[in-house]
Amino acid sequence: MDILEQRQGAVTVIKPSGPLVGTDADEFQQRLAGVIDRSLGRFVIDAAELAYVDSRGLEVLKAASDVLAQSGQAVRLASANETVREVLDLTDLARCFEHYQDVSAAVRSFL
């Protein structure tokens, strides 16, 4: 899985490409933990290239959501495709995240 990190202003955008499953999810979790720690929560997950998510991937996203919830924040998901949104809805996890149509809108939400 390719995981691209870039900064837009003070916001870190982390963009995984491919399905978030199995060991790829573990790798993404490690990268995400580093981003959370460094950015003080100012980050966006660009899900434009996130094909689909399995249970392990959901665990990773939920764990990140729980960490941020302790400091009154929420994980910002941008450009999630229909498949990912449906999985989040079915598992009742959609309410744990802030959803944005694109990365720019998500980044603007930090203003």
Added chain:
Amino acid sequence: MPPDRPPIKARLASCLLSPGESVVAALGLGGAILMMTAIAASGWWTLHTNQESRRDARQLELRTVAELLAENARSALGSGELSNLRTLITAVAARHEIEHLSLALGDPAASQPDRLVIADANPKPGTRYAPLPDAWPSGLDPEQLTVLTRAGDTVQLDAPVPVPGKGVAALSLRDSRAFPLLGQWEVVAGIGAIGVAGMAALLAGYRAARSRFRALGAIRDALAALAAGEKEHAALSVCPDFGKEAREWNRLLEEVSTLRSRLAIDRAAGGSSAGTNRRQGGDLNSLCDGLWQGLVLVDDQLQIRYANGAAAVFLRAKRDDVQGKHLPSLVTDPATLEAVRAVATGQTRSRTVVESEVGDPENGRTVLRFSVRPVRKDDSATAILVIEDVTQQRLADEARQAFVATATHELRTPLTNVRLYVDTLLEDPQQDPRARADAMNVISTEVRRLERMVGDMLSVAQIEAGQIKLHRGEISLQPIFDELGHDFAKQAADKDITLKFDLPPKWPQVDGDRDKVVMALHNLVGNAVKYTPAGGQVLVRVSADAQTLTIDVADNGIGIKPDEQPMVFEKFYRAKDRRIAGVAGTGLGLSIAREVVRLHGGDITVQSEIDKGSTFTMTLPAKAA
């Protein structure tokens, strides 16, 4: 149906106990009664023993008298001289208060006429003693010393008086002295005094015990109520008049109540008193953890008394460890610490705001805003810090300031040109028509430039506000690229740049806002022409499949550094390459273009290599046939 009656035990308790007293007090009362019974029994036993002792002493006295008199009688009967003996018997009887004392010959059990009385302490009036015979029949067994019989208070004692060669006389003694149980007043008085003293001691002890037991009983009742779930302080407290224990119990209740209140306050404030896990906190704690602003409560020693989750993140400390830490160990900015110290120690009562920049080049800068204020106006020992992460706002402000500076410069240049040419035209109305036409051309170009810049700014404002709207319709692509070629032909020719178009033979259908798609393409091609040095080449290549229309705008210009490639789509961002320092631009074009294309469901990406050129790829979804 008869009314319910309380059980016997309860009725007994209610009879024995006054209201408010407990069974413990009844046990004390029972103990007192038992003690009194024991004292009474001991007194009776003492009196009885004393009575028996007096009887025994009397019997011993009588026996001794009898034996002494028997010895005298034997001498007197042996010598025949009886007058002294009779005097002695009378005197002894009077002296020892003996009811009957006599000396007779013969068997004392025989009838009176058969006995010859020799001496009697209380002779009947007119009694004359018979002369002593030479010998007389024996009565008592001389070997049997003293015979003592007892019937009630009457004691009969018969002592044999053997007279050698004559016979055995009998000394008879009867005493009916009574020994009443209470006959000795000293003993009675002593026992009475002991009894009274014991009673008094018991009464005092009982009163003290009753008072204490009453307190213990009330405390026991309160504990039972506590176990049943009663928490009201008024219901659990006992009457302080019950004694020291009652007062101590009430004091304990007060302390528990105070501690409970403090704990509730601590929990409400998110504290972890005595190591309490913070997740056991109350609603207020959860509420504070739900805030994205950091909240920190410090005392006048700058000791952290409370910090919510966001504060722990901002201070880069573990949530469970931050409480109790010294603030300077987490915040190093002197201005911030000074502001907190001034408020916490009461030097200032007003709200103080300090911004502190932390971070490093690798992780990027972070700007934290600390708002410090007293918790309450009358509380000078604590301060509350509200910490906000304003990094993004700061960067946005800086970008806006940079934009204003850039825009001012960019707007001034065409305005200056317009003003100069207008002035020229106004000053010389008879100017050469060719010169006038050139001037009007310049003015027209600069006005269009101004119009485009103002349009860009408006687009940015609309995008920022989320108000940009698409006027969708079917787009004819071929004319658009024809216009592009026409619009940039002169600019490319002026810079000696080859502008080529590689267009498909068949165009897909695309739905969208024609003006905005044209604007995006203008930005891409315009940038390529603008940043490609003279003699270069710009190739616009269009390809299409069933789903996507792809437009590559490739140049062989100066290129973009890898670390700057993601940044070129940010608003107001301009590459730091010194070779473009003289090229006019606001840094808005690519940002607007990508936003617009994304609104259409497409995207713009860039691939570039420094000094070799850049390729911007724009994709748009094609309409299904």
